[in-house]
Amino acid sequence: MAIEVLMPALSPTMTEGTLARWLKKEGDAVSSGDVLAEIETDKATMEVEAVDEGILGRTLVAEGTQGVAVNTPIAILVAEGEDVPENLQQAQSSSSAETSAPEENTAPEAAVAKKTVAPASVSLPNAEPEKDWGETAEITVREALNQAMAAELRRDPDVFLLGEEVAQYQGAYKISQGLLAEFGEKRIIDMPITEHGFTGMAVGAALTGLKPIVEFMTMNFSMQAIDHIINSAAKTLYMSGGQMGCPIVFRGPNGAAARVGAQHSQCYGSWYAHVPGLKVIAPWSAADAKGLLRAAIRDPNPVVFLENEILYGRKFECPTDEDFILPIGKAKIERVGTDVTIVAFSIMVGTALQAAEQLAEQGIQAEVINLRTLRPLDTATIVESVKKTSRLVTVEEGWPFAGIGAEVAMQIIEHAFDWLDAPPVRIAGEDVPMPFAANLEKLALPQPQHIIDAVKGLV
Amino acid sequence: MEAGKTIAQKTGGNGPSLTREQFTQAFHDMLLIRRFEEKAGQLYGMGLIGGFCHLYIGQEAVVVGIQMALKDGDKIITSYRDHGQMLAAGMTARGVMAELTGRATGYSHGKGGSMHMFSREKNFYGGHGIVGAQVALGIGLAFANKYRGTDEVSIAYFGDGAANQGQVYESFNLAALHKLPCIFVIENNLYGMGTSIERASASHELWRNGEPWGIPGRRVDGMDIATVHEAAVEAVAHCRAGKGPYLLEMMTYRYRGHSMSDPAKYRKREEVDTVRKTRDPIDHVRQILLDAGVEDATLRSIENDVKAVVNDCAEFAQTSPEPDPAELYTDVLLEA
Numbered sequence: 001m002a003i004e005v006l007m008p009a010l011s012p013t014m015t016e017g018t019l020a021r022w023l024k025k026e027g028d029a030v031s032s033g034d035v036l037a038e039i040e041t042d043k044a045t046m047e048v049e050a051v052d053e054g055i056l057g058r059t060l061v062a063e064g065t066q067g068v069a070v071n072t073p074i075a076i077l078v079a080e081g082e083d084v085p086e087n088l089q090q091a092q093s094s095s096s097a098e099t100s101a102p103e104e105n106t107a108p109e110a111a112v113a114k115k116t117v118a119p120a121s122v123s124l125p126n127a128e129p130e131k132d133w134g135e136t137a138e139i140t141v142r143e144a145l146n147q148a149m150a151a152e153l154r155r156d157p158d159v160f161l162l163g164e165e166v167a168q169y170q171g172a173y174k175i176s177q178g179l180l181a182e183f184g185e186k187r188i189i190d191m192p193i194t195e196h197g198f199t200g201m202a203v204g205a206a207l208t209g210l211k212p213i214v215e216f217m218t219m220n221f222s223m224q225a226i227d228h229i230i231n232s233a234a235k236t237l238y239m240s241g242g243q244m245g246c247p248i249v250f251r252g253p254n255g256a257a258a259r260v261g262a263q264h265s266q267c268y269g270s271w272y273a274h275v276p277g278l279k280v281i282a283p284w285s286a287a288d289a290k291g292l293l294r295a296a297i298r299d300p301n302p303v304v305f306l307e308n309e310i311l312y313g314r315k316f317e318c319p320t321d322e323d324f325i326l327p328i329g330k331a332k333i334e335r336v337g338t339d340v341t342i343v344a345f346s347i348m349v350g351t352a353l354q355a356a357e358q359l360a361e362q363g364i365q366a367e368v369i370n371l372r373t374l375r376p377l378d379t380a381t382i383v384e385s386v387k388k389t390s391r392l393v394t395v396e397e398g399w400p401f402a403g404i405g406a407e408v409a410m411q412i413i414e415h416a417f418d419w420l421d422a423p424p425v426r427i428a429g430e431d432v433p434m435p436f437a438a439n440l441e442k443l444a445l446p447q448p449q450h451i452i453d454a455v456k457g458l459v
Numbered sequence: 460m461e462a463g464k465t466i467a468q469k470t471g472g473n474g475p476s477l478t479r480e481q482f483t484q485a486f487h488d489m490l491l492i493r494r495f496e497e498k499a500g501q502l503y504g505m506g507l508i509g510g511f512c513h514l515y516i517g518q519e520a521v522v523v524g525i526q527m528a529l530k531d532g533d534k535i536i537t538s539y540r541d542h543g544q545m546l547a548a549g550m551t552a553r554g555v556m557a558e559l560t561g562r563a564t565g566y567s568h569g570k571g572g573s574m575h576m577f578s579r580e581k582n583f584y585g586g587h588g589i590v591g592a593q594v595a596l597g598i599g600l601a602f603a604n605k606y607r608g609t610d611e612v613s614i615a616y617f618g619d620g621a622a623n624q625g626q627v628y629e630s631f632n633l634a635a636l637h638k639l640p641c642i643f644v645i646e647n648n649l650y651g652m653g654t655s656i657e658r659a660s661a662s663h664e665l666w667r668n669g670e671p672w673g674i675p676g677r678r679v680d681g682m683d684i685a686t687v688h689e690a691a692v693e694a695v696a697h698c699r700a701g702k703g704p705y706l707l708e709m710m711t712y713r714y715r716g717h718s719m720s721d722p723a724k725y726r727k728r729e730e731v732d733t734v735r736k737t738r739d740p741i742d743h744v745r746q747i748l749l750d751a752g753v754e755d756a757t758l759r760s761i762e763n764d765v766k767a768v769v770n771d772c773a774e775f776a777q778t779s780p781e782p783d784p785a786e787l788y789t790d791v792l793l794e795a
Contacts, residue, residue: 008504011720032497033516033714033735044722051501071505160606186606192636197595197629204599207584208534210606231589232596240577241568242790244584276791300793328795 002085003052004073005036007061010046017041018066019074028056029080036075039068052077057084130332133319141283142312144290145175145251149213151322152297153183156211159297162189162202163215163252172217173253173312199225199250203232206248206302213297216252219268219306226271233302234277249296251305254282255346255397256445258310262433265441267398269345270407272304273374279328280374282306284349286316288372291326299328306374308347331378333385337367340455341385343408344395345371348446352395355451364459374404382408383415390421391458395446400428422458427451477685479751481527485684486744487761488526489519492543493741494769495552496715499542499559503719507777508559512573515543517714520740521646522547524687525614528695532609534600536584536593537616539574540646540713544616548581552772562779569782570790591624593617594643598634601641601704612640612698620651622665631704635672640698642691643669643706646681652717653725666708674706681709682738685747712738 007017018040024030031053039046057078061068068074076084139147152159160183165172167180167190180188191198195216202212216222222229233246256265273280279301283289289307296303318324334349335356344352349370356366367385371378386392392412394405405426412424430444477485496514503512515522518540526547529535537544545555550566558565558576566576576586584600587593597615604611621627622645634641645665649656662668666676675697679690687709694705712734716723723731745758 006505008501009506010504010722012509032494044720045724046722048504049497049500051497192632194629194632196626197598197633200592200595200626200630201599201602201633204536204584204596205603205606206599207596208600208603210603227589227592228595232587232592236577236585237793238790239567239571239575240579240585240790241566241570243567243577243579245793279792295795299795301795 001054001079001082002057003054003077005048005050005075005077007039007068007070007072007074008048009070010039010041011043014041014070016067016069019061019063019068020045021063022059024056026056026058030054030056030077048074050077054079055082057082130330133321133324135320136287136317137320138315139286139318140313140315141286141289141307142173142175144286144316144318145293145307146177146179148290148293149176149297150179150182152294153179153187156297158209159211159213160187160189161213161215162191162198164191164193164217166190166215171215173309175312176215195221195224196228199228200232202248203228203246206233206246207236207244209247211247211297213249213251216250218257218264218309219252219254220264220266222250222252222268229272229278229302229304230275234275237301238277245300246302247300249293249303249305251293251296252307253309253312254306255308256310256429256434256441259436259438259441261436265434267306267396267429268304269306269374269396269398270403272306273377273404273407275375277302278375279303280306281328281372282345282374283372284311284346284370286314286318287324288326288332288370290318291324292328292372294325295328298325303328306346311347326372329373329376329378331372331381332370333367333381334370335366335368337365337389339365339389339459340391340393341367341369341382341389342393342395342451342455343369343371343382343405345374345404346397348395348397351446351448352451355448355455358448358452359455364455366455371404377407377411379411379415382412386412386416387419390419391455392420392424393427393451393454393458394424395427395451397429397445399431400426401431403428425454425458427454477527477688479748479753481688482684482744482748482751483753483757483761485520485523485527486741486748486758487765488523488547489684489741489744490762490765491552491768492519492523492546494765495546495556495772496542498769498773499556500715500719502556502560502773502776508573509561510572511539512559512719513540513717514713514715514719515540517734517740518646518648518681518711519543520684520687520743521644521681521709521711522616524684525644525691527688528691529612529614532582532611533695534582534584534604534611534613535616536597536600536613537586538590538593538618538621539586539588540618541574541576541586545576545578545581545583545586548578548583550576550578550581550583552768553775556772556776557779560776560779561781562776563782563786564775564779568786568790570786591617591621591626594621594624594630595626597643598630598639598641598704601634601639602637604640605637610640610699612642612695614642614644616644616646618651619645619647619649619656619665620654620659622647622668623660631669631672631674634704635669635674638701638703640701641704642694642698643674643704645706645708646711647708648711648713650713650717650725653721653723655725664708666706669704669706674704676706676708678708678710681711682740682743684740684744
């Protein structure tokens, strides 16, 4: 039964060490867990424990030997009464054992080859026109969100809403008005001000298959809970080899409101859109809000749903069809044009449309794309548009550095570079924390004139 | 001693003790964890397991004793020191060891590793690498039990190192407020990585940390299987009855460093040796069984069975293929 005891690696980077001291002598009985020897590296002294039981038949490396390569046999364990076999009696010299260090990288070639994001990943443009849902009625974005949640709560008993002030108070922004009365306190649940805890709780419930909607009073407070959104919700499906999906929606107002200062005025679009395993939606109109929130609640993945407080009270035409729903991952061309493509999301879609109207008066026809979904990005629709207009302007309220505009521009460079007649231009919020003073706040946010100026510089 | 007769040994309370069969089963289950972890340490030393690897050696009585108080459908979640919980929950040694070596046959197809493993089938919800995150997730599992109207309970394990994370107290509050059937199990092994509990926590009685929220707590000798089991039975009964959460502080000890690359110089060798010699949970059960008339040969036979399982899983974990390169892109999102 002779068993070789090998020089262990005690960290992922250790390749050799010093055998400092033997704590067992030849002839000693050892059992599992006994410390046989001490080894030293430049970082630490560690103990070598026996994994098997037997008699320490022979030590093959003397105390004090330096440069003993990992996996070199250092001793032989034998059964009681057994001799050390001849062929095991010689220690491999440490120099001849140099090949036995653990291989750092045994991944097949194919697995390491893919260092770049393949530009070929753009699917063909959505040939299908958006479904005509028929009759519409004018409703606010607030009503649209409320109707979407009510419809999905009716449809699926596993759906529930939790957050601060969502039940008895009827929602800090009245998005959940009336839901407690219809669905009761089991499904519309007030939470204490404890975002980290209740988000973790909701994610845990979602891992069992329930479908929580987590309302953040504003997305700024989701920072308290971002570990659960990313580490617990977005990554678990992958880390579990596909066993544990997390059907959950994180929603709330995002970006600047009005005069609420730096800590309550930030766009988290690029933060969340950065993360594989999440879907990120940023609706503009009431129809976007209703159709996409329904889709988000039905989606089996974690979805971050970025609303906008200023838009809550705005009215838009919205289909009245009871089954109205929109697909995640599909942008909408809000205005057709030929001279420049303006890409925007959330409240900036309105700003872009205002700019486009003024540009039209000056003879410039802008195409305005409402992204609707930030992840997965509908690159195909943007690429098709730029192939037509040859110019790109992106608009967002958030900061420019590593923002959504930067990503959209890069996608165009990868997929439609040869069609561009001018460098893409980003319009974004100023690269400063949001100021409080009315005049400074206005200066910090993109205005229609910024877009007009940018377009005029391109055409 | 007659088979089936209760061995009234050090139960520490008035609850049910364990039968000879249960002690025998516990001996097997604890020994499996011990030998599995020793083998994992060995494979790590050979470079076959990479990254972080946190061994459970010394703490075996905790998970085995609690698991014996559970029923099918009860849910379990823990930290990154998770191999013991998984084996106790009935996950296969092969699947766990193959995940440790990063192979396609591992529970997460090699995409999770030592700290991130799951089993929907065994109601094991991970395996979490962020200290304390599993506690908030754990009350979510309990929330789901209650939402669905079952009498299932959830066990959220965490260490003394996690006990002062803010979200743990948010979770205590939420669980008590909503009467969630969650048993918080603090595995107090006296060290959060290299920092002793005295140096890390102003509260040294962690079992009392739920008091402000009215959560009943108990300090338990986590090295004694019967005591652990008796306390778990009491906690489970409390939760199943809809009385809300319960807190168990299991006084235990890890023999190895925090992870494989921790030389554990913050404590004396004699401290470890003393615990091993005087409080070892497996030696303790072995002695109980011998005193009860179980033959040494019976225990030897169990040891051989365990050894065979561990050798088999190590072989499996070394010979299984690595995940297919295509696996890199799967399991990011589910099809809508």
